[in-house]
Amino acid sequence: MTNKKVIELEDAVVKFVGDSGDGMQLIGTLFSDTAALRGNDLATFPDYPAEIRAPHNTIPGVSGFQSHIGKRRVHTPGDKVHVLIAMNPASLKANLKWCRPDATIIVDSDIFDEKGCTKAGYTTNPLTDGSLKAYKLYSLPISTLTREYIEGKIGDLKAGMRSKNMVMLGVVYNLFGIDLKVPEHLVDKKFANKKTVAELNKGAQKVGYDYAENNNVFEEVLHVGPAELEKGTYKNVTGNVATAWGLLAAAEKSGRPFFLGSYPITPATEILMELAVHKSLGAKVFQAEDEIAGICSAIGASFTGAMACTTTSGPGLSLKSEAIGLAVMTELPLVIVNVQRAGPSTGMPTKSEQSDLYQALYGRNGECPVMVIAASTPANCFYYAYMAAKYSMEHMTPVILLTDGYLGFGAQIFKIPKMADMPEINPPIAEPNDPDFKPYIRDKNLVRKWAIPGTEGLRHRVGGLEKMDVEGIVTTDPQNHQRMSELREEKVKKIGDFIPEQDVYGEDSGDLLVVSWGGTEGAIRSSVKRMIADGHKVSHAHFNYIMPLPKNTTDIFSKFKRIVVCELNMGQFVNYLRASLPQFTYQQYNKIQGLPFLVAELKEKYNQILEEI
Amino acid sequence: MAIENSIEKAKEELVKQDFVSDQMVKWCPGCGAHAILSSVAKVFPKMGYKKENFCMVSGIGCSSRFPYYVNTYGFHGIHGRANAIASGVKVTNPGLSVWIATGDGDSMAIGGNHFIHIVRRNIDVNIMLFNNQIYGLTKGQYSPTTPMGYKTKTSPQGTVEPPFNTANLVMGSRGTFFARVVDTRPSLMSEVMYEAAKHDGTSVVEILQNCIIFADKTHDSITAKDIKDEHQLLLKHGEPMIFGKNMDKGIALINGFLEVIHLGKDGYTEKDVLVHDQYRYNPGLQRMLARMYPPERPIALGVIRSVKSPTYDDMVEEQIAYAKEHEPIKCVDDLLQSGDTWEIK
Ligand code: SF4
Numbered sequence: 001m002t003n004k005k006v007i008e009l010e011d012a013v014v015k016f017v018g019d020s021g022d023g024m025q026l027i028g029t030l031f032s033d034t035a036a037l038r039g040n041d042l043a044t045f046p047d048y049p050a051e052i053r054a055p056h057n058t059i060p061g062v063s064g065f066q067s068h069i070g071k072r073r074v075h076t077p078g079d080k081v082h083v084l085i086a087m088n089p090a091s092l093k094a095n096l097k098w099c100r101p102d103a104t105i106i107v108d109s110d111i112f113d114e115k116g117c118t119k120a121g122y123t124t125n126p127l128t129d130g131s132l133k134a135y136k137l138y139s140l141p142i143s144t145l146t147r148e149y150i151e152g153k154i155g156d157l158k159a160g161m162r163s164k165n166m167v168m169l170g171v172v173y174n175l176f177g178i179d180l181k182v183p184e185h186l187v188d189k190k191f192a193n194k195k196t197v198a199e200l201n202k203g204a205q206k207v208g209y210d211y212a213e214n215n216n217v218f219e220e221v222l223h224v225g226p227a228e229l230e231k232g233t234y235k236n237v238t239g240n241v242a243t244a245w246g247l248l249a250a251a252e253k254s255g256r257p258f259f260l261g262s263y264p265i266t267p268a269t270e271i272l273m274e275l276a277v278h279k280s281l282g283a284k285v286f287q288a289e290d291e292i293a294g295i296c297s298a299i300g301a302s303f304t305g306a307m308a309c310t311t312t313s314g315p316g317l318s319l320k321s322e323a324i325g326l327a328v329m330t331e332l333p334l335v336i337v338n339v340q341r342a343g344p345s346t347g348m349p350t351k352s353e354q355s356d357l358y359q360a361l362y363g364r365n366g367e368c369p370v371m372v373i374a375a376s377t378p379a380n381c382f383y384y385a386y387m388a389a390k391y392s393m394e395h396m397t398p399v400i401l402l403t404d405g406y407l408g409f410g411a412q413i414f415k416i417p418k419m420a421d422m423p424e425i426n427p428p429i430a431e432p433n434d435p436d437f438k439p440y441i442r443d444k445n446l447v448r449k450w451a452i453p454g455t456e457g458l459r460h461r462v463g464g465l466e467k468m469d470v471e472g473i474v475t476t477d478p479q480n481h482q483r484m485s486e487l488r489e490e491k492v493k494k495i496g497d498f499i500p501e502q503d504v505y506g507e508d509s510g511d512l513l514v515v516s517w518g519g520t521e522g523a524i525r526s527s528v529k530r531m532i533a534d535g536h537k538v539s540h541a542h543f544n545y546i547m548p549l550p551k552n553t554t555d556i557f558s559k560f561k562r563i564v565v566c567e568l569n570m571g572q573f574v575n576y577l578r579a580s581l582p583q584f585t586y587q588q589y590n591k592i593q594g595l596p597f598l599v600a601e602l603k604e605k606y607n608q609i610l611e612e613i
Numbered sequence: 614m615a616i617e618n619s620i621e622k623a624k625e626e627l628v629k630q631d632f633v634s635d636q637m638v639k640w641c642p643g644c645g646a647h648a649i650l651s652s653v654a655k656v657f658p659k660m661g662y663k664k665e666n667f668c669m670v671s672g673i674g675c676s677s678r679f680p681y682y683v684n685t686y687g688f689h690g691i692h693g694r695a696n697a698i699a700s701g702v703k704v705t706n707p708g709l710s711v712w713i714a715t716g717d718g719d720s721m722a723i724g725g726n727h728f729i730h731i732v733r734r735n736i737d738v739n740i741m742l743f744n745n746q747i748y749g750l751t752k753g754q755y756s757p758t759t760p761m762g763y764k765t766k767t768s769p770q771g772t773v774e775p776p777f778n779t780a781n782l783v784m785g786s787r788g789t790f791f792a793r794v795v796d797t798r799p800s801l802m803s804e805v806m807y808e809a810a811k812h813d814g815t816s817v818v819e820i821l822q823n824c825i826i827f828a829d830k831t832h833d834s835i836t837a838k839d840i841k842d843e844h845q846l847l848l849k850h851g852e853p854m855i856f857g858k859n860m861d862k863g864i865a866l867i868n869g870f871l872e873v874i875h876l877g878k879d880g881y882t883e884k885d886v887l888v889h890d891q892y893r894y895n896p897g898l899q900r901m902l903a904r905m906y907p908p909e910r911p912i913a914l915g916v917i918r919s920v921k922s923p924t925y926d927d928m929v930e931e932q933i934a935y936a937k938e939h940e941p942i943k944c945v946d947d948l949l950q951s952g953d954t955w956e957i958k
Binding site: 033036037039186189229230231232233234235236245248249252257259261278279280281282284286288289290292293296297298299300301302303304305306308322323325326330416417418419453454455456457458459460461462463464465473474 | 621636663664665666668669670671673680681684685686687688689690691694697698699700701702704705706708709726727730929932933935936937939940941942943944945946948949950952953954955956957958
């Protein structure tokens with residue numbers, strides 16, 4: 001390695017693709033963890049096929065794992081791929097469009113026979129027909145190396161050939177100049193209970209590494225130095241796991257027992273699975289018979305004093321609508337997590353979108369306000385889940401937390417907080433035998449008390465029927481309904497006094513303010529950074545608090561010549577802003593392809609607007 | 614006599630008045646629900662639980678107004694969801710005595726899914742199923758328990774769909790407790806409610822209730838004064854299944870079917886009469902009993918099935934206790950530090 005030219009990179013996007021049985025998720029994760037342990041910043045995204053067992057070596061069966069490692073801070077799993085590792089022709093065909101023009105491509109040449117190429121839809125062999133000339137192509141005999149390595153070691157050749165992913169991974173480590181110390185440690189950890197598998201995999205990794213090293217396969221080493229990160233302990237988390245942990249953290253802080261009522265649905269199921277594991281924290285997880293039972297059991301739990309949640313995705317949120325109204329009417333705390341996916345109806349379950357905002361804001365019968373919060377990175381799902389639970393309990397209201405499939409499945413490094421540093425949570429629990437207790441008596445923030453069954457002297461009834469202010473008895477009195485409707489609305493608006501102010505990235509005045517919300521933060525922040533670097537007066541306001549809006553929103557908007565709202569839907573936030581703050585003119589940029597924004601397309605839109613000024 | 618279980622008991626003796634609410638009862642005069650309310654208010658104090666430990670949950674329908682009329686913690690839910698809401702209540706706090714007031718529309722139609730699943734899970738709640746065979750609150754449409762051919766506002770020529778047999782739906786869902794009563798027998802209602810409360814697991818008490826407005830006399834073939842003794846079989850565990858005004862008829866198993874025999878006739882004696890076993894785990898005979906219907910056979914009332922089986926809520930508590938003792942993650946700080954972490958200095 002000594003004489004090789006070292007290319008210093010600020011960041012690199014590495015994508016591992018292959019057949020769904022090729023173990024791409026495993027090597028993608030190992031590579032990413034290695035990079036993180038070596039100090040890189042990191043964001044990753046798995047790209048599963050929609051079908052569980054799609055036909056082998058075909059495009060629907062391609063599975064991928066994208067890893068963005070950085071010396072600089074990385075905000076997204078990356079737009080364009082620097083290094084593509086393709087285990088078969090189908091995966092190459094499906095992913096070539098994501099490669100940079102000068103990308104490095106490593107393939108297993110043994111698989112690119114006529115049969116494999118035809119099955120993938122190639123008429124000629126892409127490795128030899130010159131179509132990849134622009135790229136740095138390395139076609140290496142990975143399968144042959146694997147066969148030689150396992151022969152004599154393993155009786156079952158077919159099972160043994162699965163190690164070819166590890167041989168390939170060894171090659172990739174060599175390309176990045178990563179010696180095998182950290183990788184071997186991670187393999188040992190991963191297979192701690194299967195020593196022989198660990199040894200086999202470490203050996204395979206070394207075969208690939210040595211092959212590349214001894215044959216001088218790469219004339220250059222790609223080096224991504226350690227990032228400058230704040231001091232602290234870090235780990236790698238997906239958005240779904242971070243969400244689950246944020247909820248558990250809020251339960252512990254508030255002293256309330258934890259209850260989840262949920263039904264499996266892509267891409268939210270991982271939250272349910274993660275929470276089911278933590279019974280040692282007292283978490284009660286009820287896998288319900290359907291979405292409706294999921295939320296209704298949670299409402300029952302909330303009435304009974306639990307910090308209750310339900311987790312779902314768009315179609316499930318539709319099913320829960322009526323029950324959300326019940327939680328609004330009974331003024332009980334409840335966190336509803338919606339990991340959005342492309343809709344309508346079943347839509348594209350594994351693809352991401354921001355198209356449930358209207359549903360979150362308005363999708364119920366009656367005047368039915370709820371707080372709406374949106375997380376914006378896999379790691380901050382922890383924080384916003386925590387805050388959703390905090391506001392929900394402290395203000396006795398359901399809160400909808402919007403994440404999306406891209407955040408939920410995506411992973412990022414996460415600076416581990418200490419529970420002692422997390423904000424206090426003080427639910428308004430009614431004292432036993434409180435002589436002044438009434439079901440709908442309110443404090444100055446219009447919050448009613450949480451009177452928990454079993455508490456002496458507080459027997460009362462709540463329900464979906466309209467209740468008399470303070471007393472809580474059933475009534476259809478016209479004035480009372482007006483008053484209660486206004487109180488419910490005001491109560492949610494008042495949370496605006498407690499949420500943090502909106503911040504602006506870049507100058508606080510200028511030509512163009514880019515506005516976005518939820519899971520697009522990374523892509524949009526990158527695009528705005530580049531615009532600023534190009535000398536433009538562009539700033540970025542990324543919203544996590546949607547309903548109510550931060551109080552300084554008007555101030556921020558008034559300081560820019562133009563405002564453009566970018567979202568992965570057909571314009572839901574922009575229309576909400578048009579209704580909420582009609583004094584401003586908004587332009588919009590929307591994309592609805594089940595794919596994240598690309599920095600390039602965003603910049604093009606901004607430039608177009610700037611030219612009009 | 615107070616029921617023995619882990620629910621906290623009242624220090625003082627409670628009376629019916631402790632459970633009477635200050636709300637005006639708005640059921641139609643003559644509605645069978647009044648009798649049910651009165652039986653419940655009578656039996657609640659007998660259970661011995663602290664009055665704050667009762668929680669009444671309901672869905673939508675005439676029956677579901679129930680929580681407003683008893684002075685306990687109460688939750689009036691949305692249509693069909695009482696069983697799901699109550700599941701969350703009980704699993705969160707197994708120390709509550711949870712009662713569900715629901716009807717044939719609420720639990721057999723719109724909430725059918727939640728009903729079969731709460732029964733299957735055997736969550737320790739008590740379901741009072743008001744079966745009036747009609748939608749009362751929406752003014753007279755047929756329900757899933759309306760007898761085939763019955764004329765209602767939405768079936769002017771008679772329904773063309775057969776009804777559910779509630780008992781068999783419960784037992785088909787692995788139900789551990791099923792009892793049936795009629796609203797015209799208040800003391801039987803109280804007795805059965807008490808038995809239901811004692812049962813660990815989901816208890817379903819089907820109450821054949823008269824809706825005087827929209828399905829009056831729908832249960833007349835069971836409850837009419839002149840025939841009731843011939844058409845009702847009151848089951849008691851360990852006792853022979855004898856009925857009739859003169860207690861001269863019995864139920865026997867003949868060629869695999871339940872048949873009515875006349876004691877003293879055709880050589881039949883009391884020895885030929887079946888003895889009721891509500892604790893038998895195999896529900897075969899209990900299902901047959903639950904299917905009997907007049908005029909061929911009397912309807913079976915009382916506790917038809919009551920068997921022991923672990924409850925969902927108990928098992929959840931056990932798993933949590935086990936995990937707390939054996940798993941290394943004791944608090945969220947432990948959780949956050951678990952798995953692969955690294956330090957930036
Ligand atoms: S409509 Fe029928 S069931 Fe409803 S309250 Fe009146 S009598 Fe009772």
